[in-house]
């Protein structure tokens with residue numbers, strides 16, 4: 001049977017201490033031992049099922065991690081305090097001084113800044129490439145390369161990575177393929193396509209209520225154990241641990257992810273089609289005009305659609321700002337970064353989430369001034385939303401009156 005991530009999450013049962021339908025929350029930073037020997041063994045990593053200290057792990061964090069591992073089809077997972085708190089330990093665990101990373105050039109601004117400005121301090125260099133061109137990716141690999149890094153659907157340009165193709169290259173050169181799947185939970189399961197490590201910012205669709213930051217690393221038991229090792233584990237030592245109370249609340253939100261993703265995708269598809277018909281330059285992986293539409297289709301779990309993210313280009317930053325302000329005034333969404341909320345969120349990436357990327361590089365990758373990124377919300381009546389959006393666009397002369 002086909003791997004269905006929503007089913008695998010749903011099939012995990014956790015009961016609370018008193019038969020509660022939700023697992024009990026472990027509201028403790030430290031744990032007692034009946035014998036000193038067990039404490040020693042736990043430190044050495046030899047006492048399964050024993051908890052030591054909550055920066056290492058806690059029952060609540062393990063529940064959430066298991067559910068996310070079930071979603072991605074990996075052996076296990078480690079949750080973290082934020083998406084960056086997942087990404088940075090992974091890269092520092094896999095690379096040492098002198099190593100090299102090949103990364104997609106269109107990635108989350110924070111990840112880009114980390115690879116461009118921060119890891120060079122430790123003599124870890126990154127080549128940024130067009131990830132959609134496998135020959136260019138392969139040509140960038142050197143004898144020092146350890147990691148291939150990309151996002152399944154990239155931020156903000158919505159480029160789609162050929163994960164199976166990248167996995168073949170990773171195998172050939174003995175690299176770890178690390179995929180940030182934040183934009184396409186449930187729709188794409190990178191580990192099933194050959195990725196070694198899958199990362200999410202839980203802050204976005206997975207938690208879905210814009211009330212916290214959080215992250216996860218999904219991978220093999222061996223790698224997650226390395227991250228959590230008390231002696232040299234980057235997650236353990238850098239300390240980006242999620243709080244137990246928050247892990248419990250993210251797990252409850254995860255329960256409705258499949259329903260939300262369907263609605264996000266439904267609404268984004270509707271808007272993308274209408275915007276394109278109106279003559280706006282629209283990018284959405286669900287449109288036949290998207291250069292990787294067929295690739296996305298070949299990788300996706302159909303039920304969950306092409307996701308909630310789309311971009312339009314309205315020509316200039318001034319027009320983009322005017323439109324976003326007007327849409328906010330009409331209560332169509334909020335001028336805000338982030339994504340995956342019930343309400344539509346929009347921002348101009350060039351001056352916000354991707355502002356870490358220098359202007360000349362933005363131009364080279366096609367990140368234009370007039371670009372608006374939409375995280376389409378859960379609107380009950382997307383037709384009504386579209387009608388009002390179109391009025392805003394007429395009012396600002398972004399759309400010229402169409403003959404009727």
Ligand SMILES: *Cc1c(COP(=O)(O)O)cnc(C)c1O
Nearest residue numbers: 082083084108182201203213214
């Ligand atoms: C937001 C985001 C991150 C960073 O996650 P935080 O939870 O903000 O630390 C990483 N990757 C992508 C694709 C994101 O959208």
